[in-house]
Amino acid sequence: MNELLEQFAAAYAAREEELPGFAEGRSGLHYPAAFLFIGDRAAEAAVSLTELNARKYDNAAGIAYFHVATNGLSEDALDRHPQAVRFRWDAFGSRSTEENTLRRDTHRAFVHSQADHLYELNRDLRRSSRMLSESGRLFASFDRLHLSVVVHADDVMNVLTPEISLLAGAVFGQSFKSVQTDLYVLVSDQEQSDSFGYSSSVGVSFLRELDLMQRPEYAFSAPLQVTENRLKIDVNHAPSPLFDLVYILSDKNERGIAAPGGLRGAYEIICHAHLLKNRRRDAGTAASIAGTADEQPLEGLKTGAGQYNNSAFKSGLSGESGRRGLASGGFARVTRPDRSIALAVLYQFARGLNRRMRDIPDTPAAEQLAKLELDRVHMRGRAERLAPDEGKLEDMNGIMSSSVSYSSIRRMSLAEAEETLFGKAAESFFRGNFEGEAQRYLGEADIGRGLREYASRAAAEDARHGLYRIAAWSDPSESAQAAPSALLERMREAMLERDGAREELDALYGGIVEDQPFKKALLRDSQNVRNFVRYFFEQVYGLKLRILRLDMEIEMYRRYEDALVELHSQYKATIRRVEQLEERLRRAAEYSARSADDYIGQNLMPYYERVVDAVMRDAEDRRGRDYYFEERRLGDLAALVSERPEDAYGTGGGSAGSGSGSGGAPGASGLPAPSYGRGILSGISEAGLSAMHAGERRLLQRLQELCVREILGAEPLAQTYEQELLRRANVAVEYENRETMTKEDLFRILYRKLEERASITLRLFDYTQEHRHEEKYFFGDGNGEFMRYALNEEETSRIYRVGYVHERRSDGVEKLNLMGGFHIEDLMYYRNGRVYYDAYVKAGYLFHAIDAGSLPEI
Template identity: 25%
Template sequence: MEELFEKFTHKYSNDMDKAIHKSDEQRSFRNPVLFVFLGDKSIEASKKVYSYINKTLDNGAGILFFNVFSEKKFEESNVFNFNIPYDKENFKGLRKSIYDKLYYDDEILTNLNKEIVKVKNKILEQGEEFASFEKINIAVVTRADDELNILVPEITLLIKTKLMQNFLITACDLYTLIETKAQDENDEFNRGALAVSFFKEVNFFQSSNFKYEKEIEVFDGNRKLAVKWDKPIFELVYILSDVNKKGVVTRNSLEENYNIISYISLIKNRKINSESYYDIKNKIYDDNIFRRNISDENGELTLATAGLSVIKRPNSAVSMAVLSCVYEDMLNTLKDTSAIKETDILFELGLDEETINNKMKKCMPEDKGVEDMMAIMTIKSRIKGDKVTLKEAERELYDNMCEKFYEVNFKEYANEKLSSMNFKAAIGEAVEKIARKQELGVYAAYLCTRDEEIIDTLNNRVKEYEISMEKLQNHIDEIYEGDIKRPSFFKSLLGKEEILRDIKGQIFNEVYSRKIEILKMQLKCTYIKNCIEELSNLNAYFGELIEKLTKTKEKIHRYTLELIRENDNYIGQNIREYYEGIVKEKLLGLKEKFGKRFYFKEEFAGDLYDIIKAGTDEIVDRLQEMCLKYILTEKEFSMSFEDELNERTNISTSSYDREISTKDEIFKNLCTILESNSISKAFIIDYNVTKYEEKYFFGDYSSDFIKYAYNFDKQSKSCEIGYIHERRATGIEKLSLMGGFKIKDLIYYKNSVKYYEAALKEGYKLHG
């Protein structure tokens, strides 16, 4: 279900970006860029950067990706993958074996050359996508602890050699990703040893006296040419760790680093429009100036890092908050059975008195009644004695023939008819019919199967029948025990036939007619009890359906809270409370237009019963479509970032008797958030580091917020401050660049050197 949520929030965010930023200046790269991701541990970074580039750049389709991997890869347009397989069992000799494999396995080296030529040819086809085609920027990305990074010099120099044939300038940067979290102590040891190995190699190939000359450029016919290089390979080496300069691992820390790679690439290669830099005081990013300012006077390698803060309207959290409110209202509407009469439910179930009476009539013999019993032959023609009870009179006249006739022709017949009824199917169909009706629904079906309300009513009716049967039986007993009624003197003159007819009338009209009434009530009791039993059996099934709906509500609520928490507390405040009021208002309008229970119409959530049996995904999907069509398109969801935050921030002031936050206060808080969230992503010992910093805002300088933020930093920060002016309707981004520290200043390096030294002593072959 989380995939459904993610798809929904992405669609809404993308639709909002398109709607709000219709007039926005599109971002684009001035020069072609090639991203090289080296090692399986960098594949996720490749995917994220690819996604960012293709979503946000109008010429993103012209940017190429080259992934070098051993097991993992991902395939998209303009993504090239090259596989270097190696044996992972011999961990001690792993790095050296990869190095040797490249140099001694002609097939791998030949195929690598061919793949790089394919990449180059594809880049050359993209010329029309870029304003300038004289320069190409290469961004090499690897994880410090990935064993494949031993080939960084070879692969980078081979790519540069091929591209230098067609481009006047080939600028190349190295992005080294660090993940400090290990699975266990052994994993920490191995990864630390690998990372230190790579850092030592970085120091080596970035030194001013680095020289390289090896035959790795291969042509058809096994012709090999030497690749020569006599200076540092990379212009800048960036360190991006999951631990920031405060020693804290932030939420989504690795993903933040992948975004930083995208933003640094943008700031280096951004196409500048004529109106973009109209402020002569504005600091324009210059790669050469930054590199010069972080360099060491002794020529020792210095590193750079960065931090990124993105503040914009929390669209994903907003969309899920709306979905959460809508789903909850749908569930409450489903559960609202106050307008449903108990008599209506009983009628739907076929358990109203009239329906039961009609069904029980069918159980009784149509062609037989009390009149037919009159024809039963008597075994005696007269009754002896003056005081004779009706019970004795029946026995003398008929023995047990009346009872047998009643048992066979009424009782047995009726019970046989009753037992032939399919209670399970009848009640199941009736409850299902209730579940499918828009005005009743699944929850009404669930309620009528519980041991309350409907079932209580039915049980009460059974008790009433049982009381009535008991009364009738007592009456029968009294009649039986009473003396027979002697005929009047006039009737006695007519003879014994008239006397017998009178006694028979007492037996059949006063006793057996009541026995038939008792039988009818017994049939009703049995029928109702069987129906109650089947309703109880159905309760577990319908209870599971309701549980599914309830659990889905909890999932939506949980996912919404997660998205809200992903935002800074200040940015994410009052999201649920603010949008709940808006959603309720919109839902009232929909209910007025389409009816109170509009959710259960086909164009909305539809027949929940059929859908829910297979799960609740389709219900969520339909409600998401409803939100996108009827609610999230309303004007309240199209406000600018500043206005929306201002409204949301002040929603609870009247409730809590607080002062309204001014725009200046809101902007000041946002500046604090921008600064704290953009701290550099390298944990270093900085007391002996001469740091150089530059900070850049991305946003529309004509907006009040970016002007405030830019001037706020200008006055309070000692570093260089600039802005990248873009016509943007909402949001602001801040990129902090910092450099001047060395590999030995990295706390991760300092902590891992012992693993490297121990590994060498244990016979690990960590270099080529």
């Protein structure tokens, strides 16, 4: 179920991003770009950045992705990405390796003169380069390539960072006039695995080498390029820092607080920092020609906001000594929480439908019986059809009787006369031909079929109330005032009538023959006997036939009572599935609202309860009260949710947590649902709910289709993030209440939230303000009210550079804080890890591929 909801929510968010006015103004890259990932640990970053870039850049189809990993890395989405190449390398083959020299040996295996992997790596890099060459039409200029290298600090393979980075730059550089390379180092501060000491030592080793790579005197030369004839060519790097900029990004912020999404924020920083540096902004772009260029004047801004200047930023990172500082960043966004909105709307829609279905009109129990054809008229008719009719009583006149005279029996009671005339023959005939026949027909009758057919017909014809009506009418509890209690009343009536008939029979049997009102003839003895016999069978056995029919009626009441209980159990189970689905949707919506964060997700449930209810009422007012229950919408709910033969074989079934199909399957809206590393429902607990039934899954899919078609596209949901947040903030406020939140109040809160959450994702030890260089950038609609407010606020007392990237969108605003000027020794990660590093080195571990003595002492 989680996967179905993930797809539904993601598809809605993707659809919103395509709507005019929401996010059709995606930014574009000026120069071609390539992302190089080194090591298995960078696999998650590779997959995430392909997704983030695709949503952020309008020319993301021209970005190349290259990942160097070990052959032990399992396949993921990157292996199937059309713009990605993954080079898997078996460093040691069948040879065993020791942990204490693993990092050094990895480097030696890579540069081994007789190994053939360099040829294969060159070939794959050229394949990636061809992809870049074919994407030239997507970019404003093809003179420069922006190469972003991503590594994990504690990944052993980062020892190859200079070799792989320079080789990639050399191969890509044959298609471009220049290649500008940035490095993004990912630090996992939160992880405390069994090998934390070794991992920290690897991280410190890499940071020491990185400090060397960024020195002005750093130079490099190695035979890394390989031709098709296996000829090797040197790759050279003249004395200068290896990377233009180096970002250190952690999963903890400056205050040491762990980020809830792990390194997800770091991937956002990479995406947006790359955009700042490589943003399309020349006047010759298609966007500019069409009048939609990124650079738009900000109405009402006091002095204007600056654009990103890479030279100025690098200059701010360098101290008086000339040593190049490192950079980090923080990222936050305020957006319409579209995925949480989708789930809240879906739940409120399902809840609204259920509320309408549960609101069945009151029907007296007697009327229920009549509609179910269980009233006495129908039950008597069934009883009469079960027992032979009165005409068969004529056959009893043929029963052989004793040759007695009328005078001998005229003073007898009817019981005595029957015994004298027939013995047990008449009773035996009645038992065999009347009672036996009735019992046989009763045994062959499918008592519940008519009820089931009526219930099925009623549920189909009245999709709004049918399911709940049948369940309510068949409720056997005494307090229900439903058909079963009325049925028992009718049964008691029949039993009283039967008791009266039995008393009448007893009285009749006790009567004297000559007192009975049959035709008597004088001096015709045999004729009087015949007349008495005919009278006797008509009256006595006619009464017995009536009692038999009452017995049949009473027995049918009992059986129909059981049939009603069974019908109630069936329809109650169907309703339970409907209500369990509603409960699951409620839990999912509430979990997602909480995940949106404490402010952006506030009042989601009560606000969208009102919105959905208003949309549904409006549709019903215009198109009829049963609009949502028509056949082409919800239709026959009972048939949708009930058991089907294929359910027994798992078709369409599944557990509560399973999905249907792969993560790339289309969502309910028909749009392809993006894949995300951590879904909005990750970790949701469905404890207390049974496994999801196949009928629930069918109903969920129908509800999703209806919700997309009927609710999510409605006008009340088409709001900018500012309008939506303000209305949600005031959802519980009464008219003219002085506590109503104003737009300025909202903007003040959002501005503070953005700044708090965009705190730098790196913990430093003693980093004073005088060494700190900061720049802050907003991404969003430059003429939006909140953007103007935020930029004006930044201008009041800022001591840092402020800028913005104009994007024609109304779904939110993002903020990227950049900070730099610190060095390796300022990192808490380095200071804590140095203790382990020194201990491991002292124990004989060899981490470096070069002489450790040649590394600058930090």
